[in-house]
Amino acid sequence: MDIRALIVNCTLKKSPITSNTEALINKVINQYEILGVETEYVRLVDYNILPGVSSQEYLQTREVEMNGL
Numbered sequence: 708m709d710i711r712a713l714i715v716n717c718t719l720k721k722s723p724i725t726s727n728t729e730a731l732i733n734k735v736i737n738q739y740e741i742l743g744v745e746t747e748y749v750r751l752v753d754y755n756i757l758p759g760v761s762s763q764e765y766l767q768t769r770e771v772e773m774n775g776l
Contacts, residue, residue, distance in 0.1 A: 712739055716750045 714735065718726035729750070736746050 709745060710743070711745045711747070714746055714748045716748065717752075718750065719752055722750060722753050 714732050716726070716728050716732055718728045720726040732748065736748065739746050
């Protein structure tokens with residue numbers, strides 16, 4: 708069974724500026740890789756997410772982007 712993890716960074720600093728949260732996330736990703744966990748990292752501030760958008764709506768939009776639909 709393959710294990711996958713989605714890691715969401717809610718920092719307010721836009722890429723490519725490194726945030727403290729990103730530094731911690733990189734440590735988590737390294738540990739997951741050792742365990743064979745496939746990870747995906749999303750930095751929310753790099754996307755245009757408007758106020759009032761539910762997490763479910765965002766995830767549906769993200770799924771469409773990933774599948775190229």
